[in-house]
Amino acid sequence: MISVAQARARVLAGLSPCGAETVGLADAWGRVLAAPVVARLTQPPADMSAMDGYGVRAEDTDPPRPLAIVGEAPAGHPASVTVGVGQALRLYTGSVMPAGADTVLLQEDAAAADGIVTPSAPQRPAQHIRRRGQDFTAGDTLIAPGRRLGSRDIGLAASANHPWLSVHRKPRVAILATGDEIAMPGEPVGPGGIVSSNSHALAALVRAGGGDPCLLPVARDDAGAIAAAAAGAAGMDMLVTTGGASVGDHDLVQQGLARHGFTLDFWKIAMRPGKPMIFGRLGDTPVLGLPGNPVSAFVCATLFLLPALARLSGLHADPLATEAALLGAPVRANDHRADHLRATLARDSQGRLVATPNAKQDSAMLSILAHAGALILRPPFAPAAEAGTVVDIIRLDRLGL
Amino acid sequence: MISVAQARARVLAGLSPCGAETVGLADAWGRVLAAPVVARLTQPPADMSAMDGYGVRAEDTDPPRPLAIVGEAPAGHPASVTVGVGQALRLYTGSVMPAGADTVLLQEDAAAADGIVTPSAPQRPAQHIRRRGQDFTAGDTLIAPGRRLGSRDIGLAASANHPWLSVHRKPRVAILATGDEIAMPGEPVGPGGIVSSNSHALAALVRAGGGDPCLLPVARDDAGAIAAAAAGAAGMDMLVTTGGASVGDHDLVQQGLARHGFTLDFWKIAMRPGKPMIFGRLGDTPVLGLPGNPVSAFVCATLFLLPALARLSGLHADPLATEAALLGAPVRANDHRADHLRATLARDSQGRLVATPNAKQDSAMLSILAHAGALILRPPFAPAAEAGTVVDIIRLDRLGL
Numbered sequence: 001m002i003s004v005a006q007a008r009a010r011v012l013a014g015l016s017p018c019g020a021e022t023v024g025l026a027d028a029w030g031r032v033l034a035a036p037v038v039a040r041l042t043q044p045p046a047d048m049s050a051m052d053g054y055g056v057r058a059e060d061t062d063p064p065r066p067l068a069i070v071g072e073a074p075a076g077h078p079a080s081v082t083v084g085v086g087q088a089l090r091l092y093t094g095s096v097m098p099a100g101a102d103t104v105l106l107q108e109d110a111a112a113a114d115g116i117v118t119p120s121a122p123q124r125p126a127q128h129i130r131r132r133g134q135d136f137t138a139g140d141t142l143i144a145p146g147r148r149l150g151s152r153d154i155g156l157a158a159s160a161n162h163p164w165l166s167v168h169r170k171p172r173v174a175i176l177a178t179g180d181e182i183a184m185p186g187e188p189v190g191p192g193g194i195v196s197s198n199s200h201a202l203a204a205l206v207r208a209g210g211g212d213p214c215l216l217p218v219a220r221d222d223a224g225a226i227a228a229a230a231a232g233a234a235g236m237d238m239l240v241t242t243g244g245a246s247v248g249d250h251d252l253v254q255q256g257l258a259r260h261g262f263t264l265d266f267w268k269i270a271m272r273p274g275k276p277m278i279f280g281r282l283g284d285t286p287v288l289g290l291p292g293n294p295v296s297a298f299v300c301a302t303l304f305l306l307p308a309l310a311r312l313s314g315l316h317a318d319p320l321a322t323e324a325a326l327l328g329a330p331v332r333a334n335d336h337r338a339d340h341l342r343a344t345l346a347r348d349s350q351g352r353l354v355a356t357p358n359a360k361q362d363s364a365m366l367s368i369l370a371h372a373g374a375l376i377l378r379p380p381f382a383p384a385a386e387a388g389t390v391v392d393i394i395r396l397d398r399l400g401l
Numbered sequence: 402m403i404s405v406a407q408a409r410a411r412v413l414a415g416l417s418p419c420g421a422e423t424v425g426l427a428d429a430w431g432r433v434l435a436a437p438v439v440a441r442l443t444q445p446p447a448d449m450s451a452m453d454g455y456g457v458r459a460e461d462t463d464p465p466r467p468l469a470i471v472g473e474a475p476a477g478h479p480a481s482v483t484v485g486v487g488q489a490l491r492l493y494t495g496s497v498m499p500a501g502a503d504t505v506l507l508q509e510d511a512a513a514a515d516g517i518v519t520p521s522a523p524q525r526p527a528q529h530i531r532r533r534g535q536d537f538t539a540g541d542t543l544i545a546p547g548r549r550l551g552s553r554d555i556g557l558a559a560s561a562n563h564p565w566l567s568v569h570r571k572p573r574v575a576i577l578a579t580g581d582e583i584a585m586p587g588e589p590v591g592p593g594g595i596v597s598s599n600s601h602a603l604a605a606l607v608r609a610g611g612g613d614p615c616l617l618p619v620a621r622d623d624a625g626a627i628a629a630a631a632a633g634a635a636g637m638d639m640l641v642t643t644g645g646a647s648v649g650d651h652d653l654v655q656q657g658l659a660r661h662g663f664t665l666d667f668w669k670i671a672m673r674p675g676k677p678m679i680f681g682r683l684g685d686t687p688v689l690g691l692p693g694n695p696v697s698a699f700v701c702a703t704l705f706l707l708p709a710l711a712r713l714s715g716l717h718a719d720p721l722a723t724e725a726a727l728l729g730a731p732v733r734a735n736d737h738r739a740d741h742l743r744a745t746l747a748r749d750s751q752g753r754l755v756a757t758p759n760a761k762q763d764s765a766m767l768s769i770l771a772h773a774g775a776l777i778l779r780p781p782f783a784p785a786a787e788a789g790t791v792v793d794i795i796r797l798d799r800l801g802l
Contacts, residue, residue, distance in 0.1 A: 392752070
């Protein structure tokens with residue numbers, strides 16, 4: 001058996017980021033940047049007023065005296081006049097500072113009437129001015145590649161004058177469920193049959209990880225049918241199978257894929273739930289074979305498929321972010337397999353995150369998994385721990401999981 | 402001036418969830434459930450084997466003795482035979498338990514050859530069986546309305562046999578940027594002009610909040626132009642304006658909207674950045690008027706627009722989730738305005754979240770905002786605080802913000 005970290009490292013080593021595509025700025029939200037966003041202009045483009053008021057010479061206000069208003073310069077309409085001694089120019093937030101003026105007199109700090117404005121007190125030089133280039137200068141790298149673009153990044157790229165961005169193509173992930181007992185929701189269910197949940201949960205998880213899922217038709221328990229279905233994964237960035245990874249007589253996924261020249265890596269991973277996993281290659285397409293049990297499949301998908309999607313997406317961030325939380329109940333010493341306890345999350349009176357393992361850890365209970373807020377990570381041979389111990393968790397209540 | 406909490410409560414009081422629509426299961430990920438998901442079947446549908454092995458009578462294994470294999474029941478192919486005394490039926494993970502058998506003998510705990518299987522040790526009754534209804538029973542409510550559906554919910558709804566789900570319609574939010582100085586990215590920029598960033602950042606933030614943005618054409622600084630542009634918000638669930646919310650002579654948004662019968666609520670909110678905000682109604686459409694400054698607009702959008710989107714989306718969860726973090730650097734006593742310090746996030750050696758306020762809190766610096774991991778919430782009149790103090794934060798490094 002290999003460790004979870006070893007298995008993840010092997011999966012990631014076999015993957016490289018998808019190529020780039022150009023998308024309109026409005027479509028770039030949530031995508032992973034593939035080329036740096038470099039400022040095409042300087043922001044602000046000139047010294048600008050940060051407030052509504054008057055552009056004046058500070059020395060003209062000490063002592064305060066009436067100043068002649070020589071015009072106005074609304075935002076987007078810079079004035080060509082120079083503010084001279086004893087003069088003021090009406091400005092607004094975003095107005096370009098006029099030549100001659102060295103400070104902004106706030107309108108609430110002045111009385112204006114009949115073309116004359118009188119400051120109520122002396123003004124300091126250089127106040128309420130946003131300096132040219134204060135935010136960024138043309139040529140500055142504003143956003144580095146490998147970042148998933150949030151709304152602020154989109155705003156920043158816009159302000160730097162980018163109508164298009166280069167982002168990594170979304171990884172296309174084919175999902176293949178196998179099993180004679182599997183029916184699609186709403187379709188006839190045979191005797192002893194069950195309705196497919198894994199392929200739908202996995203497709204949604206692929207979306208959550210920034211990928212584009214492709215649900216292949218369910219393959220019957222027949223190596224030929226599996227081979228035919230798997231042919232549909234050609235050209236995809238990854239094939240994920242579910243079921244058939246066990247060791248029984250009816251384990252046909254490997255036989256089916258073998259017909260397409262599948263190079264197999266079959267692992268027993270020292271983890272619970274979800275011990276057996278397949279990783280390999282079908283031609284150029286990486287193949288991840290997840291267990292058929294829904295809870296095992298989800299935990300394996302969280303630990304291996306999400307990081308795989310991050311790598312394929314071109315993300316530079318840690319492919320699997322953990323957080324710290326306090327145990328809400330004692331846990332027993334762990335055996336040689338890394339455990340992933342389904343837990344509820346809450347906050348204590350000091351606002352600290354508390355993760356309490358569910359009493360039932362049955363790996364068949366999707367209904368409990370669906371409402372878990374986190375997985376508590378219990379490393380191999382972790383000692384028993386009291387409530388209040390700091391543990392690592394993977395949050396499930398975010399990220400669309 | 403009113404408090405941030407008062408302003409948010411007033412905004413939310415004016416909003417109700419969008420109606421429901423039916424979407425295919427595969428399109429329901431990330432949507433907010435509008436009607437309960439009730440189990441249409443019982444899961445598992447019968448007692449089922451949890452492992453590969455043999456269905457036997459426990460009493461036949463104590464002491465262990467050879468058992469005749471009377472057939473097999475692969476998953477999806479239940480056997481019609483009854484397992485009698487001295488008999489065994491070959492089973493696989495997901496096989497229906499045959500009548501007569503009361504336990505599963507694991508294949509690794511037995512030796513099988515020539516139609517005979519011999520257990521290596523006595524077996525306990527009822528082992529390795531998933532009981533009928535262990536996960537859920539037909540009629541159980543599995544997912545309550547008001548929840549944003551994650552991948553596990555999609556899997557659970559699938560397993561309960563739902564090909565369609567009822568979800569709240571995505572809120573449609575019109576975004577109106579105003580200003581003579583505003584150019585769209587890639588289009589000609591006039592003298593003293595700047596490239597629009599707010600409308601693009603807000604459109605992305607609307608997506609992050611689960612809404613559907615509609616970017617109205619930029620309106621010139623003219624009440625008539627603003628009135629014409631705002632007419633495009635008819636039928637939308639919300640109109641968000643940016644800029645023109647100040648108190649200068651050129652504040653034309655209110656004048657423009659007034660032509661369409663805008664009922665105004667103009668607030669000064671005791672907050673920094675982003676003091677002035679408009680809230681009101683244009684016919685049936687709620688209107689949120691955000692400041693023109695990009696940082697102020699983003700902070701206001703986080704505090705008011707995201708919760709508004711949550712309410713419009715039908716979410717039942719807390720519309721604005723805060724977390725606790727430790728201050729990474731001392732902060733001064735706060736004045737009467739709630740402050741929202743842009744901060745970087747890190748973890749200390751114990752894995753605790755540490756939020757360190759940026760040295761520059763300039764509200765014009767989008768480049769700094771874009772890389773902030775959190776806003777530190779400083780309530781009005783909060784005393785000075787040392788590094789290590791627990792503070793409330795809003796995380797920005799998730800959620801697509």
